[in-house]
Amino acid sequence: xxxxxxxxxxxxxNYAADQGWWQTRFIKGKMILLLxxxxxxxxxxxxxxxxxxxxxxxxxxxxxxxVQLLIGYSGLLTLGHAAFxxxxxxxxxxxxxxxxxxxxxxxxxxxxxxxxxxxxxxxGLWSVLFGLPSVKVKGFYLILTTMAAQFITVDFILTQYxxxxxxxxxxxxxxxxxxxxxxxxxxxxxxxxxxxxxxxTLMVIVLANLLRSKPGRAWVAIRDNDIAAEALxxxxxxxxxxxxxxxxxxxxxxxxxxxxxxxxxxxxxxxWFLSLWLVGVILIGGVGSIQGAIFGSIFMVVVMELLQMxxxxxxxxxxxxxxDFAYIKDMAFGLxxxxxxxxxxxxxxxxxxxxxxxxxxxxxxx
Amino acid sequence: xxxxxxxxxFVLLLGVALAAGFSTVAAAKDIIRxxxxxxxxxxxxxxxxxxxxxMSDAFKYINDNGGVNGKKIKYTWFDYGYRIPxxxxxxxxxxxxxxxxxxxxxxxxxxxxxxxVNKDKIPYVSASYSAHLTDPKKTPYNLFFSSDYxxxxxxxxxxxxxxxxxxxxxxxxxxPRFACCYMFASPYCSAxxxxxxxxxxxxxxxxxxxxxxxxxxxxxxxxxxxLKSFKPDVLWHGNTTMSVAATIRDAYALGLGADxxxxxxxxxxxxxxxxxxxxxxxxxxxxxxxxxxxxxxxxIVVSSAETYSPGVPLGKRLNRTVQAWGDALIxxxxxxxxxxxxxxxTRKDAGEAIMKQGFETLRNFDIGLGAAPISFTPTxxxxxxxxxxxxxxxxxxxxxxxxxxxxxxPELWKTKWLGW
Numbered sequence: 001x002x003x004x005x006x007x008x009x010x011x012x013x014n015y016a017a018d019q020g021w022w023q024t025r026f027i028k029g030k031m032i033l034l035l036x037x038x039x040x041x042x043x044x045x046x047x048x049x050x051x052x053x054x055x056x057x058x059x060x061x062x063x064x065x066x067v068q069l070l071i072g073y074s075g076l077l078t079l080g081h082a083a084f085x086x087x088x089x090x091x092x093x094x095x096x097x098x099x100x101x102x103x104x105x106x107x108x109x110x111x112x113x114x115x116x117x118x119x120x121x122x123x124g125l126w127s128v129l130f131g132l133p134s135v136k137v138k139g140f141y142l143i144l145t146t147m148a149a150q151f152i153t154v155d156f157i158l159t160q161y162x163x164x165x166x167x168x169x170x171x172x173x174x175x176x177x178x179x180x181x182x183x184x185x186x187x188x189x190x191x192x193x194x195x196x197x198x199x200x201t202l203m204v205i206v207l208a209n210l211l212r213s214k215p216g217r218a219w220v221a222i223r224d225n226d227i228a229a230e231a232l233x234x235x236x237x238x239x240x241x242x243x244x245x246x247x248x249x250x251x252x253x254x255x256x257x258x259x260x261x262x263x264x265x266x267x268x269x270x271x272w273f274l275s276l277w278l279v280g281v282i283l284i285g286g287v288g289s290i291q292g293a294i295f296g297s298i299f300m301v302v303v304m305e306l307l308q309m310x311x312x313x314x315x316x317x318x319x320x321x322x323x324d325f326a327y328i329k330d331m332a333f334g335l336x337x338x339x340x341x342x343x344x345x346x347x348x349x350x351x352x353x354x355x356x357x358x359x360x361x362x363x364x365x366x
Numbered sequence: 367x368x369x370x371x372x373x374x375x376f377v378l379l380l381g382v383a384l385a386a387g388f389s390t391v392a393a394a395k396d397i398i399r400x401x402x403x404x405x406x407x408x409x410x411x412x413x414x415x416x417x418x419x420x421m422s423d424a425f426k427y428i429n430d431n432g433g434v435n436g437k438k439i440k441y442t443w444f445d446y447g448y449r450i451p452x453x454x455x456x457x458x459x460x461x462x463x464x465x466x467x468x469x470x471x472x473x474x475x476x477x478x479x480x481x482x483v484n485k486d487k488i489p490y491v492s493a494s495y496s497a498h499l500t501d502p503k504k505t506p507y508n509l510f511f512s513s514d515y516x517x518x519x520x521x522x523x524x525x526x527x528x529x530x531x532x533x534x535x536x537x538x539x540x541x542p543r544f545a546c547c548y549m550f551a552s553p554y555c556s557a558x559x560x561x562x563x564x565x566x567x568x569x570x571x572x573x574x575x576x577x578x579x580x581x582x583x584x585x586x587x588x589x590x591x592x593l594k595s596f597k598p599d600v601l602w603h604g605n606t607t608m609s610v611a612a613t614i615r616d617a618y619a620l621g622l623g624a625d626x627x628x629x630x631x632x633x634x635x636x637x638x639x640x641x642x643x644x645x646x647x648x649x650x651x652x653x654x655x656x657x658x659x660x661x662x663x664x665x666i667v668v669s670s671a672e673t674y675s676p677g678v679p680l681g682k683r684l685n686r687t688v689q690a691w692g693d694a695l696i697x698x699x700x701x702x703x704x705x706x707x708x709x710x711x712t713r714k715d716a717g718e719a720i721m722k723q724g725f726e727t728l729r730n731f732d733i734g735l736g737a738a739p740i741s742f743t744p745t746x747x748x749x750x751x752x753x754x755x756x757x758x759x760x761x762x763x764x765x766x767x768x769x770x771x772x773x774x775x776p777e778l779w780k781t782k783w784l785g786w
Contacts, residue, residue, distance in 0.1 A: 047462065048458075048461075048462065049458055049459060049461070049462030052455070052458040053455070053458075056451075056455055154551075155551060159550050159551040160550055160578070163550075163551075173477065173480070173481065173504075174481070176481060176484070176485070187485065188485070189458075261454070262450075262454060262478050262479075262481075262482075263481035263482070264477055264478040264479075264480065264481060265478075266450070266474050266477070266478065266551075266553050267551045268448075268449075268450050268474040268551065268552065268553065269450050269451060269478070271449065273449065274451070305455070305459070308444065308459065309459075312442060312463075315442075319422075322442075322443055322444055322445065323404075323406045323415070323418060323419075323445055324406075324407075324445070325444060325445050326406070326407040326408070326445040326446065326447035326452075327407055330447075
């Protein structure tokens with residue numbers, strides 16, 4: 001970290017330096033400011049409602065990161081990601097409610113954190129199972145095989161069998177105080193938000209690290225040209241399945257987190273529309289960018305909430321507005337995707353990159 | 367140039383939305399804020415739209431007729447498209463706006479929100495009549511005016527047993543055969559299944575395999591074919607009108623020959639319109655009267671529909687409007703009672719007091735509308751002890767039986783059937 005500003009010219013001597021996160025003090029300062037905003041600013045100064053909106057942004061981003069890894073970095077199209085989130089949610093809930101935990105573990109509040117990790121692994125392995133066809137098929141055909149994951153997992157296995165365990169209405173409603181990590185009981189908007197912030201930060205760190213290491217380079221190579229990647233000696237079967245595992249793992253964590261936000265679960269939480277929504281998120285945010293998944297989530301959640309708020313006063317003059325709002329929202333979702341694909345196919349992340357460069361080079365930003 | 371215009375337009379729209387958003391919660395004195403989460407576009411919109419319009423009519427009528435002891439109600443509602451994550455964000459928004467009571471919709475979202483509602487102490491008056499919401503030990507802030515789904519289901523199969531099976535040539539020779547059609551994935555549809563099977567066993571039925579029928583089903587021939595080998599005498603349908611109509615039409619076409627008993631959300635004025643001849647003889651749970659039937663307070667419902675929703679022809683209104691009024695009327699009464707006892711019902715933290723001084727003081731409260739008298743106690747939120755079962759016959763709805771489960775099985779009602 002030689003100076004506040006990166007000097008002109010390329011002074012990086014090796015790959016590690018080129019990929020370093022803290023290249024200047026300014027960048028480190030920006031990241032610290034971002035973390036302070038996420039961990040201190042929002043929970044302390046935003047109202048409870050906006051904190052809950054922040055939680056929804058985080059949940060969407062957790063799901064979208066996995067989709068981003070598959071579509072944006074590995075070129076593996078998916079439309080069944082909600083299934084893996086569901087596997088995570090159900091694994092975590094079943095473990096908390098049905099598993100005969102030793103009293104010591106329950107009393108020390110370790111059941112939920114352990115269930116989060118197991119949920120990630122279970123969803124990761126389940127994702128690998130549905131990733132197997134990617135060895136043979138790609139593009140449009142892979143979309144169909146991932147859609148099968150949605151129908152087999154949610155509509156068949158979870159609905160017909162898993163949801164029936166323990167009796168209707170009994171097994172999947174978590175009693176107050178059940179979800180805790182050690183002595184920390186997660187039972188209000190702010191505690192849920194903090195958990196989201198910690199999990200999302202960890203997921204971003206892990207994914208960013210993976211992407212600048214060997215698997216990341218292999219994924220990008222496969223995305224750009226899988227035949228050339230294989231010719232270079234990359235084991236494309238292994239790396240494709242690894243991408244499915246990591247994406248599924250993150251979806252599982254997202255699902256396990258979702259449980260603490262609702263304290264109740266049913267297959268209706270994971271309908272196919274959620275999978276489509278997550279693809280929309282990365283299209284708007286920017287395909288092939290971690291920031292893209294987060295920007296897309298902010299856009300889709302916050303902008304939709306703002307639209308809804310704008311509708312409330314307008315409803316006094318246009319009463320059917322609230323009745324039609326879901327249509328308007330879905331229309332806005334569709335229009336936003338069309339608009340971004342036409343006018344900004346690189347998504348919000350590209351705009352952010354442009355804005356950042358403008359200010360980095362200011363006043364000589366030409 | 368074009369891009370710059372788009373950008374400016376986007377920023378302007380965002381600015382307007384932001385300004386509107388942050389001004390939404392501007393408080394007004396003596397206003398009671400009530401929120402609504404409705405389904406007018408999603409999986410249950412075939413019945414949800416009329417319910418949503420009815421609820422809006424009811425609150426307009428309440429405001430035009432003195433409000434809550436002079437205080438006006440500001441009713442703000444959203445469509446959530448029957449998507450549970452959406453319902454959760456809508457709930458949080460309504461809470462932020464200071465809603466003292468929330469009028470909810472589906473079973474999935476109502477049950478999903480129940481732990482949050484308990485924590486927030488906001489009375490949640492839903493169109494979900496799931497019996498899982500009736501035990502105050504588990505769900506102290508969930509309410510509705512109607513007999514719950516389990517009571518409806520138990521009453522429907524009991525009425526069929528009393529009125530149909532006893533006249534059947536095989537009565538006394540063999541057990542009646544019974545099976546259920548419903549969408550397994552839907553918490554609404556699956557809510558009373560355990561109860562109706564329990565009742566079937568109590569009455570001595572032989573129970574067949576359940577059939578999974580989607581709420582969006584248009585073709586159910588495979589399910590009917592699967593039922594044919596079982597030769598059922600009576601079938602329960604636990605979905606909403608559209609898929610119920612599709613199923614009974616297919617059963618009629620394939621000559622299944624079984625009677626149908628239907629939960630309240632699948633049994634309305636649209637059923638004979640959609641199912642035609644196949645609807646003849648279908649029996650259903652009717653916790654309140656059909657729209658326009660000659661019962662107490664129906665004149666208010668009909669005249670309000672004319673006044674406040676002139677765009678919707680009266681001929682197209684359903685008993686869903688009446689059901690919405692049922693929930694609105696108990697809310698009105700609870701607010702008036704709480705207000706008279708000195709509770710500041712405009713405060714957003716008044717939920718607990720409204721529950722104790724309002725809802726839980728209702729004892730055999732008569733709302734008219736063909737509904738049973740309504741009671742809530744701190745230990746039992748089952749509003750009614752039985753349900754009226756009606757049949758569609760000769761182009762009209764006729765009463766089959768008013769089943770009172772509490773009278774018939776007092777011990778089971780008291781000790782066994784609460785909360786499921």
